[in-house]
């Protein structure tokens with residue numbers, strides 16, 4: 001979500017005559033688009049802001065702005081205002097479109113401008129985005145979240161759920177398709193509940209069906225899905241929509257019902273496993289990935305073993321794994337029985353070992369097979385090697401020339417590792 005917000009910010013600045021540079025020394029404007037999900041990210045932002053003080057001294061015309069989820073929190077804004085007085089503009093997630101105004105307000109007054117806009121969270125349709133790639137794009141379909149998982153700060157920073165009108169989404173995707181975009185990732189904190197705030201009966205599955213009909217679009221992905229809201233109608237789409245990728249990211253967080261309740265996830269491991277079984281029945285090739293939190297307050301060895309068992313049962317191809325870290329402002333931050341770091345790390349390692357073993361086993365099934373790969377880029381280390389993704393989201397490396405970037409090619413898989421595969425174009 002933040003990555004796509006940065007693409008929107010870049011589009012606005014482009015319209016103002018700014019150009020992107022990697023060189024801080026020659027910058028006229030530096031914007032930090034921050035994330036509040038992890039404490040470590042927050043600390044990095046403070047570190048970077050501190051480092052920029054000398055640059056502001058050297059170049060007093062340099063403008064420094066901070067935006068994103070961190071700035072939605074009053075306590076964090078106060079830290080920035082008191083400790084980093086060289087910051088010129090602070091704005092929130094709801095007023096990206098106001099950047100030109102905010103810059104001119106600062107230039108006219110010379111004062112630090114703070115514009116957060118907590119109340120008005122209307123969807124701003126006037127902003128486009130400077131997308132990083134021409135052949136694949138993120139498209140927001142909704143904003144905010146109503147779920148209040150007890151460890152998560154997002155509902156407090158991004159506000160309540162709001163769905164974009166389907167016509168606006170479809171129009172955006174049609175324009176992307178016309179300009180050569182092949183793959184769309186529909187974005188929302190919980191795409192499965194898309195449509196609930198619309199004034200008509202329209203679901204996420206309805207939207208997927210309409211996107212599937214758009215000429216030029218060849219692949220549809222989405223993230224993220226809340227397991228409690230994944231409907232039979234949506235599961236059906238995995239069997240009926242030819243452009244819907246064989247991939248589903250379905251965050252479980254824990255395999256223990258006791259912890260799922262403490263997390264306020266509103267499903268049990270049994271509900272989750274039932275849904276996974278239905279999805280696999282509808283599409284046996286589907287690759288399922290997940291998010292897992294290790295060391296949530298009160299997690300016992302037994303709870304953790306239940307997570308390991310569930311991981312083995314679902315056989316996730318991969319997972320985003322997190323060591324639980326306290327986020328001030330969430331319910332879990334005040335829970336008793338916080339887990340000591342050494343216990344968290346030891347469990348984390350066991351979880352990684354299990355996931356890696358399963359990941360390799362799942363990838364080995366691709367050996368000798370021919371897969372369709374959307375070519376994304378050249379390898380960082382070797383310009384003669386390209387990389388791209390299968391419809392199931394697997395990263396594949398293969399020899400090739402740059403002119404293939406953006407096309408879909410057939411690759412025979414000749415070698416697999418835990419997280420990547422290698423092959424040759426056939």
Ligand code: SF4
Pocket residue numbers: 145146147148149152153154155189190226
């Ligand atoms: S569903 Fe839960 S974890 Fe996801 S954004 Fe909403 S509150 Fe956070």
